[in-house]
Structure formats: structure tokens, C-alpha cells
Amino acid sequence: MVNSLVRHRILPWRRAFSSTTPRRLIKPISELPDRTKPAYLQRPQNQLLSLQWPSPPRNILITKKKRTPGITDSLIEYSQHLHSTYPAINIILEPTSAAEVHERVPFPVYTYTEPPSDSLSPEHLGEKTDLVCTLGGDGTILRASSLFAHSALVPPILSFAMGTIGFLGEWKFKEYKRAFREVYMSGSRDAYEKLESPDPELETSSAPLDEVDKYSTAPLDATTTTTTPPLTYSSIRGKSLGSSRPARILLRNRLRVGVFMPDGTRINSGHSDTYALNEVIVHRGSSPHLKIISVYVGNRFLTEAVADGMIISSPTGSTAYSLSSGGSIVHPLVPSLLLTPICPRSLSFRPLVLPANTPITLRLGEKNRGREVEVSIDGKRISDGIGVGMEVRVLGERVRNSAKEWCGGVPSIVRGVVGMEEREEDHWVGGLNALLKFNYPFGDQDKDERG
Amino acid sequence: MVNSLVRHRILPWRRAFSSTTPRRLIKPISELPDRTKPAYLQRPQNQLLSLQWPSPPRNILITKKKRTPGITDSLIEYSQHLHSTYPAINIILEPTSAAEVHERVPFPVYTYTEPPSDSLSPEHLGEKTDLVCTLGGDGTILRASSLFAHSALVPPILSFAMGTIGFLGEWKFKEYKRAFREVYMSGSRDAYEKLESPDPELETSSAPLDEVDKYSTAPLDATTTTTTPPLTYSSIRGKSLGSSRPARILLRNRLRVGVFMPDGTRINSGHSDTYALNEVIVHRGSSPHLKIISVYVGNRFLTEAVADGMIISSPTGSTAYSLSSGGSIVHPLVPSLLLTPICPRSLSFRPLVLPANTPITLRLGEKNRGREVEVSIDGKRISDGIGVGMEVRVLGERVRNSAKEWCGGVPSIVRGVVGMEEREEDHWVGGLNALLKFNYPFGDQDKDERG
Amino acid sequence: MVNSLVRHRILPWRRAFSSTTPRRLIKPISELPDRTKPAYLQRPQNQLLSLQWPSPPRNILITKKKRTPGITDSLIEYSQHLHSTYPAINIILEPTSAAEVHERVPFPVYTYTEPPSDSLSPEHLGEKTDLVCTLGGDGTILRASSLFAHSALVPPILSFAMGTIGFLGEWKFKEYKRAFREVYMSGSRDAYEKLESPDPELETSSAPLDEVDKYSTAPLDATTTTTTPPLTYSSIRGKSLGSSRPARILLRNRLRVGVFMPDGTRINSGHSDTYALNEVIVHRGSSPHLKIISVYVGNRFLTEAVADGMIISSPTGSTAYSLSSGGSIVHPLVPSLLLTPICPRSLSFRPLVLPANTPITLRLGEKNRGREVEVSIDGKRISDGIGVGMEVRVLGERVRNSAKEWCGGVPSIVRGVVGMEEREEDHWVGGLNALLKFNYPFGDQDKDERG
Amino acid sequence: MVNSLVRHRILPWRRAFSSTTPRRLIKPISELPDRTKPAYLQRPQNQLLSLQWPSPPRNILITKKKRTPGITDSLIEYSQHLHSTYPAINIILEPTSAAEVHERVPFPVYTYTEPPSDSLSPEHLGEKTDLVCTLGGDGTILRASSLFAHSALVPPILSFAMGTIGFLGEWKFKEYKRAFREVYMSGSRDAYEKLESPDPELETSSAPLDEVDKYSTAPLDATTTTTTPPLTYSSIRGKSLGSSRPARILLRNRLRVGVFMPDGTRINSGHSDTYALNEVIVHRGSSPHLKIISVYVGNRFLTEAVADGMIISSPTGSTAYSLSSGGSIVHPLVPSLLLTPICPRSLSFRPLVLPANTPITLRLGEKNRGREVEVSIDGKRISDGIGVGMEVRVLGERVRNSAKEWCGGVPSIVRGVVGMEEREEDHWVGGLNALLKFNYPFGDQDKDERG
Ligand SMILES: NC(=O)C1=CN([C@@H]2O[C@H](COP(=O)(O)OP(=O)(O)OC[C@H]3O[C@@H](n4cnc5c(N)ncnc54)[C@H](O)[C@@H]3O)[C@@H](O)[C@H]2O)C=CC1
Ligand SMILES: NC(=O)C1=CN([C@@H]2O[C@H](COP(=O)(O)OP(=O)(O)OC[C@H]3O[C@@H](n4cnc5c(N)ncnc54)[C@H](O)[C@@H]3O)[C@@H](O)[C@H]2O)C=CC1
Ligand SMILES: NC(=O)C1=CN([C@@H]2O[C@H](COP(=O)(O)OP(=O)(O)OC[C@H]3O[C@@H](n4cnc5c(N)ncnc54)[C@H](O)[C@@H]3O)[C@@H](O)[C@H]2O)C=CC1
Numbered sequence A, B, C, D: 001m002v003n004s005l006v007r008h009r010i011l012p013w014r015r016a017f018s019s020t021t022p023r024r025l026i027k028p029i030s031e032l033p034d035r036t037k038p039a040y041l042q043r044p045q046n047q048l049l050s051l052q053w054p055s056p057p058r059n060i061l062i063t064k065k066k067r068t069p070g071i072t073d074s075l076i077e078y079s080q081h082l083h084s085t086y087p088a089i090n091i092i093l094e095p096t097s098a099a100e101v102h103e104r105v106p107f108p109v110y111t112y113t114e115p116p117s118d119s120l121s122p123e124h125l126g127e128k129t130d131l132v133c134t135l136g137g138d139g140t141i142l143r144a145s146s147l148f149a150h151s152a153l154v155p156p157i158l159s160f161a162m163g164t165i166g167f168l169g170e171w172k173f174k175e176y177k178r179a180f181r182e183v184y185m186s187g188s189r190d191a192y193e194k195l196e197s198p199d200p201e202l203e204t205s206s207a208p209l210d211e212v213d214k215y216s217t218a219p220l221d222a223t224t225t226t227t228t229p230p231l232t233y234s235s236i237r238g239k240s241l242g243s244s245r246p247a248r249i250l251l252r253n254r255l256r257v258g259v260f261m262p263d264g265t266r267i268n269s270g271h272s273d274t275y276a277l278n279e280v281i282v283h284r285g286s287s288p289h290l291k292i293i294s295v296y297v298g299n300r301f302l303t304e305a306v307a308d309g310m311i312i313s314s315p316t317g318s319t320a321y322s323l324s325s326g327g328s329i330v331h332p333l334v335p336s337l338l339l340t341p342i343c344p345r346s347l348s349f350r351p352l353v354l355p356a357n358t359p360i361t362l363r364l365g366e367k368n369r370g371r372e373v374e375v376s377i378d379g380k381r382i383s384d385g386i387g388v389g390m391e392v393r394v395l396g397e398r399v400r401n402s403a404k405e406w407c408g409g410v411p412s413i414v415r416g417v418v419g420m421e422e423r424e425e426d427h428w429v430g431g432l433n434a435l436l437k438f439n440y441p442f443g444d445q446d447k448d449e450r451g
């Protein structure tokens, strides 16, 4: 039996996980089969990509928002659904979630050890995760994405909003069955054929999703994870799968960020660049005085910002901190970097939008009073002791390799509305209106209480 | 009988008014008794003033929004109510309204001749009008105020919103009976005593307002308008008046605007300064090129604006065009002028807020291409042919004379909510939130359709 | 003799040109040999392209600023230099310049007939012009570019600033000899080899440019313009050419703009889309009232702008009107469109930056008061009578064809500083600082007169 | 001898001051005669006030910028000049300056003990200081003003810019002799008469200021500071004083700020309100997350700011942090308070300008993550431990008492240019242009290096 074998093997290690009930185990992700990497196909006349799995995804990381009542129940409900509907699937949880949940579910959960403080990315996570599901808001997505802050190839992310809808998230939790299935099936021949010749009828039939047939999978040989034969859609071909269509992917470019000490060594040393989904900021932090930050664009001096701080943002981050600081809203598909000052003292410092492949450097010069400065990536402060002489170097991530294949970026699964697939492009526009209250009109005739 | 006397006297003139039914007359406002000027009393710890009539108002000007279905019916309903409830009241209408309405009401209406095109203010209107009521939105209030664009002492304005609530207007039309009564009674002993010692009980009793007793008035001797003995509240003292309290006035400072030709003559010659409630603008108008406008503050050169145009705004106008051009929102009680550029080419031209008593001049210098420029006051273009060498000179209106009495300004009657008088200060704050969607929050959890 | 032949042929047409002195002729551009189309080569690690002529350019259009004293002398000086140094070159002038200048130069000039008012592009100009030189500011460049407003392939533009340096122009007039030679030689083997293996030594030698040897060219057979054998660099190979290097090209994307009547017919009918270098705007023009403009992005409704107007701008135009209206500064190499409102009444309408291949439509709905609206392209009003129901449809120009060759756009020749070629990327950054006073610092210690 | 008497008396105390040379003493300010309070006279048609000393000022506090090379030499030079030219004058220095300087000057200097950390204002300083002179920039003025953060009546401030000219400072250091004399004499009969009947001739005569005659003063009886007969101008009347004119005062309104713990106790307990010259801010400080701040205006809820923080600023502070955060520039004589958000997440939060007498409260509600928040007054963080439940309450300072006398505010001595007194109003406008680069024009023709 798989579980007992595993239990046997990882005994010394297992103690790190407070597993008391043998059957409800926490296991290390190193035992999982290696990750299944999807392809992203360009769709005709469409800026979104189509997700195509070579074989069904198996290792699913689920993260949840912190400090939110009821969220653990949702996590359990979701995990149970995955486990019972897609028995081959393995559930990966963050260590705290795993500890909290593993006794309440009738199957083992996988987890990793927290990375050391000078790193964001837990070991192995990048090599094992097929798909990430987040339950929460934008902050949860940012945190999930930060788990892959040192990986070039982030798994696709399927985000469920819990309560408040965020700007990055797309799906409502109550849709989780349909949503997961759409993603799971994306790339089966069925789904694929639909890409070539869409059949409108299928779309609307949309059989009760709960009744999707279960399919058996090849037995998982835990001792030799690397040789595990992958699941294939063909093995489940005979079954009636109901309708499906490829999941659509918005590939969000990230920033590659390096933070350097005056002597040229990296902060968070030993690591390569960190990827940021929203932005990196340099800020006065708790000092009440202006900072003086030299800005280099394309390796040449552009200007000296005297300000609270500076933001270098991706287009995705254009609706986050940069927007609050007066930046424009940039569509996530415009290959660009934003350079937005925070409370600049000059009257004439306007936000800049630069080509994504332009290197930008921020340098904290000697003129600055006080030593410490705040450097944050996606809303997370990076370690202390950063001061005069420090440099932040940024470059936009490349999302196409030399073979013109899509790679890199954060593959975000975009929600469509059944029967309105042609409108799918507009998720972003919808977000502007619904969430940012973009161009919200004056003078509402319905409102008549002004006392 | 009053009407026949009048008819007799004004025969030659009357023809100007298309009156066919003898009983349903249009009469000239010159026949009205002279205006009753209210006092405005400072209220302890309060920035709003209390309206106090020395005797009940009699001559009521009612203006209505243009091109709005159903509005004429509302005008008639309102006029009928005034006539039947307060028989001594005379209704003044704009010429077009008078023509439209006079056959549908069983009492004469008064009107004036349209002023010549080089003037905004109809003759006599300033001397005859006790109170202005507007049915419409902000545009209607601006138009009503422009009828007094050459009068230092504008009558109080009671504004009813029809449909869309505006920012300047305060009252809902369905409240018109209570609203008018509050204004009408403001200054009777009753109201007055309340000012000294407010009796909370009276506030809440608020007897059915429809049942206010009618009172007779001294007969109106039409032949000698100036000697008409004024109505007195004492003559109606014996009657049960129900509760009342003083109407609260927000005195909105205006701008004094003079537009001058290069040779120093006034445009709209023969006239003194024009008062503006919102703003005066100089703008490129239909020319597709930038204008170069020299700005003088306190009679000294400040800067040269290269821009679409310039706005000089009152605090009241700070929520109008100036806001759209990036100006701050200034509370109407801050004695100030705003200088806001429209699309300035300089990156560092920020809106200025200057003391109300600082003279500001805009001058269209010789460098400008094209001759014509748009000059508008409160959304009304002033006559053509204004070009290079032209000057706009502005000063804030003084609203207190040397005896420290309140005078000048546009006395706007502020709406309170029965039982929430202590909150009355907040009408402006309420407007910010309800109408401007000021600080409208992100991320609405109720909205869950984002397709 | 060429001239007499030509004169013969074009007799009826020639009268249109007020040529009285036979030797100083104005000739029609139809007589010119067909245009030589350059290639643009991608340079390693560089966003600028290299200009490569298959054979030396011959037909040079020179435009000049209007209403500027001394500019005609500069035009003559420049033309004389071209004619005497590069005898095979033909000078094309705008009709008014041609009339003004042809008697003062000892060689014929070519011109075209003014296009009819419903078109911007003169006939044949696009097929005959090898290179455009502008003497003036940004306005002159915009005007030159508008001569190719219906051409997909604009010739390279070499812009000389006269007096005030503009933002789009690059070169100082006093550099004209070096500048022209750099462009002219760009693509000779010499220049070409340098591209492959740059020889730093050559760069610094920079022989006196005036002493460049003249070279003879193949005789121009005027009767058969299409068969004229092109000039070749090899024919001038034997001569000492001094150093050279390829001219660098910034390919500025334009907008494709279509303006449509409510019935779907095009304004400026009979024509295809108009290309805009900066922007297209819809504006209230001379009406003092707000306009209500529906905005569609990607063929779906985005929002309704209640504003003075809307701008759809290219990245090049991001430093023009859009900047004055609060838009961000977008680098010309970011493939994008800007959607910037002009004085929007909503507090929450932020400028948007969208992918260049997103179609945008502005529609003037029925709610608008007044009929007329201003539609301008690159600062030029398009014909009147545009009102309610009108639509402006915009798409970003494609600058790479399916074979991934560069095409389209306005190829702007970027100025480098001798000996600082490595810094060439920074012309744009330099412009920000020098021209826009971008991030101009507070508190100048040198300034000490503040009276 | 005064010094020895004093030395005797303060022996135990003196040790706190590292005085080793008996003749070069540091003495406590408690020994100084009480302060001389000037009057401020309204000048006809002028918004600046005239300074009038009842008797010449004697106790002069001089503060200097920190960490600036050469500044101590300037301080010594200035002190020496005051001491030798006006022998009756006593020099007060900050403790560190006193320690640094007292051995280098041949006269005693006075100082105070540093206030305890929960207070800004040193004891006695408010009762003893006649005049403050600052050597430095805006930061030095802010620090000087903060020494009187608990005094209603701040002494006049004469500010000398050292190096960079600041926005609040007015005078160049090289003018110090003329400047001080102008202030010192302001209110002598001579100066006074000029106020009534200005004699233009005197203005231009402007005798060499260095040659002003010294005058003897009544002997200073150190043992009984309170009974010291004041210096009178009449005692120096016989001497030739040269021309003089009253110093002009800009009375800068401050904010009254109270910071309260959730339990209603004051932070910096035991103290009354703190006065701020620029602003008070609440800011996320070193937390990387948004703060949620409830804003109450006029004791009623206005809105909830989700932002980096909030600024409540005086008009003086409108050119400081508030400007960087997008606030308008408000003239210091507009009686108002500014409410400016720092990086608000809502797209529609615009800066507000409110009447100076409107109470504003900021409250840090329970929803906030993290406990600590930054609260700073005029760029100085106030003590730690401020978090959820905290409230900042602000009211504009009254600068006229019930007798309509000017009082309160920071009386800033405005610089005039000799011979241009009529332009004096414009110091502020001058500052806008020179310092803020307000409306700095595009496209400088002089600049022609853009390489
Ligand atoms: N309020 C504003 O900022 C307005 C701007 N414009 C701009 O003017 C352009 C037409 O130019 P002209 O005929 O010379 O009109 P103009 O005489 O109104 O001058 C426009 C100004 O914009 C500058 N400019 C033009 N294109 C630019 C660019 N791409 N980047 C930076 N600066 C640029 C020019 O140097 C000139 O200073 C239009 O395309 C529009 O962008 C037109 C009207 C108003
Ligand atoms: N881009 C813009 O924001 C423009 C604004 N205007 C403003 O319109 C005013 C004229 O009004 P209409 O004739 O009705 O023209 P309109 O039909 O152009 O409407 C102007 C809008 O401004 C609102 N408004 C007017 N005064 C206001 C105030 N003091 N505070 C807040 N909102 C206010 C009205 O409710 C209406 O929604 C002008 O005084 C000017 O301030 C005029 C042209 C352009
Ligand atoms: N992002 C920003 O703009 C920030 C501004 N500040 C401002 O700095 C002030 C404290 O000054 P320092 O201790 O010298 O700090 P600092 O070293 O951070 O310098 C503040 C700068 O603001 C200028 N300044 C101060 N008051 C001014 C005024 N009323 N008008 C125009 N410019 C003014 C000073 O000349 C200096 O250049 C605070 O009161 C706050 O207003 C503080 C932090 C950030």
C-alpha cells in the first residue's frame, strides 16, 4: 500500500510533521511524482492563451487566506471534492494548513518545510506543483506567487475569491467544481478539438458537473517518484466526460528583482533574482524624512527622485500601489515596466511606462539621512539592514523563449461566463468597473438621502 | 379689482405678452411691490446663517429646467400651492415659462422682458424679487443666479432637485410644502424665539404641513406699488402656525468678473462687473492649439500658462469644472479663489488657492495663434470676438459690509432633516459622498457579476 | 536635356506652377523616379533599428515651419548644400515653399498639388519621397507626417530643430551636413560592415565633413521614370568617403483612425484610415458644455466619459496633449495605446494604457446637447459637421509584417553624439529632462533673487 | 559684575553646562528678563502686519541647522555682531550649540535644559524669548517653531537661508546686518511715523547699515530679572539711527493637534495641544500594508481612508508634504485646513480644503493589521506605541482674539527688497516660481545639449 510504504520510508522526517493518526498523514512533497508542465497555445485573434496539459495534473497546491473565519472549512470542502472526484490527485498544503487540516480529511496531505528567512521559495515546490489553487483575495494570490519567487516556471494559478472579490482573482468559490474541471480537462483531446472547431451546442448543454465520471489511474509507485507513468487523458477517454473547453490563461509578466548591498553582494544571498508579481518598492519606511533615490534607466542615469519612495511595477501591479501613487492603469498584456514615484517633492515627476526589457536601477545615495530604508516586494518587507549604497535592479521577465514558446510569467486562469465566451477578453475591463470604481459617475439619481 | 386696474394701466405694454384670457394674465414685474430684504443672522457656533424676513416674502420668482418632460406640470403644481396657501404671494416666471403657463393657472403671473444680449440681468428683477425657487439641477440654479449677475444683493434661493440630484441644490421636490413654509416663516416671532431658545419638542411635533392656516393680507393697491403696506407676521399671529424654525442660509461668495478689450473697454459695455457663482474660464475653444495666458495675482505677474485654458473659480465652483481639471475641493465657507489650469503643458502647474480678496487677471498675449478665444461664465459663453489683448479681471465678492452685516453672495437655503438639525452642517459633506462619489471605495463585495 | 523634355510633357499641368524663369523650374513630383525603400535592421541588444538604403536616396522632401522669420533662408541654404554635394538629389518642396524658393535656387524644385480638403495626403508623394527633412519644431514634424497620413510606408524623417528644440525633433540645424551625410550613407557597404564589426577608431577620426568628395551619378532618364537605374553606392565606392555608420531609426507607431458618420459612412469619404502620429481627440470645442462619450475597448463597452473630451494617443503622443491631461509618459517603444480623458467629471477616471492591437471606439451618443463636436488629428481639426452619432475608431498600427520585417510607423532618425554612440538609447531620456523639465528639482541654490 | 553674581547663584546648576572658562559662561534662561511682546498692526490694504516693539527686543534665540559644515562659524559671526552692535542683547542658544560655541565668544550665552522626551517645548523658553533667528533651511525653522509647540504666543522669527534657499525662510545670510536692524528698530517712533506717512526718499537713502551708531542701554540688573527696566527706543533717540521702516510680518496659522490613546488619555500626557506649523500625519510607517483611517470633519464621519496615510496640513504646510501627495497650493493667508490623503487606494479621494475652524479627527480603527502607526508633526515622529484606537484631533489656530487683536500663529518676518517695498506681497509668489519651479515651462531654447 502506498501510504504504508511511504510512512515507512520517511519515518525520521515525518516527526517534523505533527502526525499522530497514521491514516491522516502529512507527507513531504519530495515523495510526489514530478511536475507535469502544461503548454500554452496562442489562440487565433486572442491575447489569452489556451492551457494544454500533456496529461492530467496530479499535484495540486492549495493556499488560503490567513485570519479569516470559515476559510478552513472551505479548504476542507474543496480538498475533499478534489480527492473524491479525481482520486489520482495529491493535495499539497502550506505547513500551517497541513497541520490544521490533515486530521480532518481521510487522505494524506503533502507539505514542505518553511524556507529559511533569507528565501521565499520552499525547496522542491517548484518541481512538484502542477497547479496552484488559492482561496482568498489578492493578498493570497501574491503570497502563492511568492512561493515561486525563484522559479522561472510558475504552475497555473486558479484563484477563488472568498468574500470580497479581488482584482487578480477571477472565480467565485461557489463555482469551484466547474472551475476545477475546466482546468483539469484543458488539453484532453476533447478540449483540444473544441479549440479547432468550437461547437456552440456543447457549451450550453453543460451537464451537471458533479456527475462527471471518476476514472481510475495507474497505481502510484511511491518508491520511484520519477518513473511514475503519467496519467493520460486517453486512459479516461472511454468515459463520458461531458463538455469541456480549454482553460484560458492570462500570462502575467513578473519583474526580476535583485537587491544588492553597497559591496555588490546580494541581499538574500545565495539566491538568484526574486520574481515579483506586482512591484518592488523602496520607501522611507519609519523615517519621517524624504529619501533621495537615484534612478537609472537602460543603465544610464535618468533622475534623482526626492520622495517618500519609488515603485517599479509590472502592468499587473499597475492597479495596486502604483495606482494609489498616481500611476496610470496599464493592461497586463502591455509589455512594460512602470516607474512611479511615491509622494515626490518635485512638481514635475510623472509616472513613466518603459519597455519591459529596459533594466531599471534604484540606488540609495550617500546624501540620505538615516540608514535604514524599506524595501518591499509584493507587500512583503525584505530583510532589514538595507541602507545607504543599496541598489535595487529590475528587469521585466521574458515570457517567450528563443523558440517563441510561452514560458515564464504567472499563468492566471481567467474566468469566463458560460455562454459568453466571446466576451472573455473583458475580465480586465470588468474588474476596472466593478472593483476600482473606475470612472464612477457623479450624481446618482437613486440616492436621495443626503440629510 | 386689482387685476382689472392693472389691465387698464398696462394696456400698451400688455400686448407684448400673449394674453388672450383676461383672467389669466401676464403682468410686468414693475407693478409689483418692492422687494422685501431679509437679514442674515450669525448663529452661535455655526457657519450657516439664519434667514430673517422683516415681513413675509411676497414676490416669488420660480425658474425651471429646460427641455425636461413633466417639469411644467411641477411648476404649475408648485405655483398653485403657493397661490392657494399664501394668497398674498405673487408669482414671477421667466418669459417663456410665463407664456407657457399663464393660461393654465387661475391667477396672474408676472414676468420681465428678456434682457438685451449684452446683459444677463433683466431690468427690475433685482428690485422686485423676494425669493427665488428653482426646479431643476445645478444648471437651473446657475441660470437663476445669472439673472442677478449684476445685482449685489441676490434674493435667497430655494432649490428643488428634479430627477437627478445636483450638487448645489438641496431639496427634493416632494418636500416642497414643508420647504417653502420653512422659508416663508423664517423670521416670524415664533421662528425667532426658537433661535434664542430652541424647544426640541416643537421640532418633532411637525403638524401636517398642508393644514397650515391661510391668512388674509392687506389689499394690494396696484396703482402705487411703492406704498403697499408690507405684510406682517403679526397680522397672521393669531392663527395657529404650527412649528417653525429659521431657514438656514449658506452664503456662497461669488466672483466679480470684468472682461476687457485690448483698448480697456468692457465687453458687455455699459455694465459693471458680472458676478459668477461657479467660475470664469478662458479656453482655446474651437482652435486646436494651445493658448498662452499671462496670469497676474495681486496685480503682479505670476506666470504664463500654456494650456487649453484657465479657470478662476469660487469655492462653490471648486466641485464643478475646476474639479474636473484637477483642482482641490474647497469648502464654500473658505474665503478663497481657485486658479486652476486646464490641461497645462507644464508638468509643474498645480492648482492654487488664493485669498478671496486677491485680484487676479488673465491676459491673452500677442503670442497666441488665431484670434478668437472662449470666455465663459458659469457655463455660458460670453459674446464673440474676444481675442488677443483681451483681459479677464476677477476679485472675490465681499459678503460683509463695513458694518459687519452680511450682504452679497448667493444666499442658498440649506436643507435639514427634521429631527437632525444638529447635523445640518453636513449637507456639504453629504454631497461629497453621495454626488461626487468622493473616496468611493474599491472592491464591492456585493457585486459579483464580472463576466 | 532633361528639363526641356519634362517641360514639354507637362505643359498643361505646369501652368499650375507659377514658373516664369525657364531654368528655375517647379516640376511635378510625378516626373521623379520612384521611391527607394530602405530596410530597417534590428540591431543586437538595441531597440533602435539601422537604416539601410539599397541605393542612395534621391528624392528629398523638405518642409519648413510656418510664420518663422529666417526659415526660408535656412531652407535655401540646406537645399543648396544637398544639390551641390549630392548632385543626383532632387528637392521636393511643399507648394508654397516651392513658389517662394524656386527663383532663388539654381536648380529645379519639385512639388505636388495641394490635396483636396477631404484628404491630407497629396497624390504621388508617398510613391516618390525617399527621405523627409523637416526644418522647424514638433508641429512641423507632425505636418510632415500628415502628408503621409494615408501611406503605410512613411519615408524616414530627419528633423532639424530651428530655435526652440522640440520633443520629437533630434538634430540641431548647425549639424545639417553631418546629419544628412550620416543618413545618406547609411547602408553603403562601409556603413554596413561597421554594423557587423564596429571599429571604434573610425568613429573618432570623423574627417571634416564638408570635404566629402562629390560623386557623379548615372544620367537620369526623365522620360521613363520607372526604369531609371538606381544610384548605387558601388558607383561611388572608389571615392574616399570618410567614416560612416548606419543611421539609427526609432520606428514610431502610429494610430489608424477612422471617423464615421451615424450612417456608417466615413468622414473624408473615399479614403481609407488616416494615420495619426500623436493622437486623435474628441472635444467639446466651442460648446461650453460637457460631452458624453461612450468608450468601447476591444469592441465592448468600457465606460461613458462625461468630460471635455477624450484622447486616444500613441506612445509618441504621450508627451503631447495626453500628458497635459494627466496621462503617464510612455516610451515610444512600448506597443500600446493611451486612453486619456480631458477634464472628466468623474473623480475616478484614470488614464489607461492598452495593448496596441486593441481596437478602441469613441461614440458621441444622443444625450449630448448641441450638435457639433471637435475632432482633431495631430492638432488639425477635421472637417466640420461632426456631431451626435459620430464614431471614432482607432487601432494601433502594426510595424512588423507577417514576415517579421519592419514596416509601417514613422521612421525617425535619432541623433547620436560623436564618440558617445553607446549612449544613443538615451535621446528620449534626455528629452524628458531637458524639454519636459521632468522631475525638475525644488530649491535652486543659484537663484537668489526672490524679491 | 553681572556674570560673577550669576555664576554665584547658579553654581549647582551650572555644572550641567560644561563651562570651564569662567568668563565664557553658559547661563540658564531663567535669569533673563521677561520677554517683550510685540504688537502686530494691520496695514492698510495689505495682508502683512507691521511689527511694533514696545521697547527694543533683548533676548534673542538663535538656532542653526544640524550637520552642516561652516554653520557654527556663521552662528558665531552673527552672535558677535549682535553683541557688539546691540550690547543690551542676550544670546540664547540651544544646549548643544551653547556647549559648542560658548568658549569661542567673549560673552555669556544662555540656554535651557532639553525638555523631557514627552514634550517638545523647553521650560521658560516661551516666557523669555523676544525674537528667534534661524540659520538654516525650512527644517531649522520647523525645529525652531517646535520649541514653541506649546506656546500660544510664538516670538517673531527671522530666518536666514544658508546655502539652499528654503520655502519658509526669507533672508539671505549676507543681509543679516540690515535684516536684524530692520527688525530691531521696528516700532521705534521713527519706524512708526513712517507707517503713517511713508517718505519714499528715506527708503532709497539707505545709509551703509554697518555704520549704525551703537547706543548704551540701562544696566542690566541680573539679580532681579523681573524688575529690569525695559530698554526704550527713547533712550536711544538722540543718536542718528538712519532710515528704518517697520518689519513686515506674515502671521502663519498653525494647527492645534491632540493625539489620544484609545482610552482617551493624551499621548505626551500632561500637556495641552501641540501646535504644528506644517502638518500632522498618520502613516503606515514601516508596515508594508495599507492603513484604514476614519476621518471625521466637524465631529461627523466623513469617510474612511484606505491609504498609506493622511495629512492634515496648514496652508503653510500646503507646499510641503501635502504638495507631494497631490494637494493644492494654498496661500498662507487663506484661513483653512487641508486634508490630503497619502496614496489612497480609492481612485476618487481628492484633497479637501476646509475652513480653519472646522475640527478634524483621524481615527485608526480596529480593522487595521499590525498595531503600530507613524504619527509625525512637522517631520518629527512622536513617541512610539501608537496603534489601533488612536485618535488625532486637529483644529486651526485662532490668530485673532475676541478683541480682534492679532495673536497666535508664527510671526514670520518677510523680506522686502530695498526700493521695491510695494512688491512685498509677492514673496510667496516669488517662492512658488523660484523654489517649487511652479509651472516651469517646457522646451528651453538655451539648452542645446541633449546627446
Ligand atoms: N493642452 C494641450 O496640451 C494641447 C496640446 N496639443 C498638442 O499639440 C499637437 C499639435 O502641435 P502644434 O500644431 O504644434 O500645436 P501647438 O502650437 O498647440 O503646440 C503644441 C505643443 O506640443 C508640443 N508637441 C507636439 N507633439 C509633441 C510630442 N509628441 N511630444 C512632446 N511635445 C509635443 C509642441 O512642441 C508644442 O510645444 C497636437 O498633436 C496635440 O498633442 C494641442 C492642443 C492642446
Ligand atoms: N469638463 C467639465 O467638467 C466642464 C464643466 N462645466 C461646468 O458646467 C457648469 C455649467 O453647468 P451646466 O450649464 O449645467 O452645464 P453642463 O450640462 O455641462 O453640466 C455641468 C455639470 O456640472 C454640474 N455642476 C455645475 N455646478 C456645479 C457645482 N458648483 N458643483 C458640483 N457640480 C456642479 C452639474 O450638475 C452638471 O452635472 C459650468 O459652470 C462649469 O463649472 C462646463 C464645461 C466642462
Ligand atoms: N514626501 C514628502 O514630500 C515628505 C515631506 N516631508 C516634509 O518635511 C517636513 C520636515 O522637514 P525636514 O525635517 O527638513 O525634513 P526633510 O529632510 O524630509 O526635508 C523636507 C523638505 O521639505 C521642505 N519644506 C519643509 N517645509 C516646507 C514648506 N512649508 N513649504 C515648502 N517646502 C517645505 C524642506 O525645505 C525640505 O526640502 C515635514 O513637515 C513634511 O512636510 C516629510 C516627509 C516626506
Ligand SMILES: NC(=O)C1=CN([C@@H]2O[C@H](COP(=O)(O)OP(=O)(O)OC[C@H]3O[C@@H](n4cnc5c(N)ncnc54)[C@H](O)[C@@H]3O)[C@@H](O)[C@H]2O)C=CC1
Pocket (backbone or CB within 6 Å): A137, A138, A139, A140, A142, A166, A167, A168, A278, A279, A316, A317, A318, A319, A320, A321, A322, A324, A325, A377, A378, A379, A380, D288, D289, D290, D307, D308, D342, D343, D344, D345
Ligand atoms: N497605498 C497603497 O496603495 C499600498 C498598496 N500596497 C499594495 O498591497 C500589495 C500587497 O497586498 P496585501 O498583502 O494584501 O496588502 P494590503 O492588506 O495592504 O492590501 C492591498 C490591497 O491591494 C489590493 N491589490 C493587491 N494587488 C493588486 C493588484 N495587482 N491590482 C489591484 N489591487 C490589488 C488588494 O486587494 C488589497 O485591497 C502590494 O503589492 C502593494 O501593491 C501596499 C501598501 C500600500
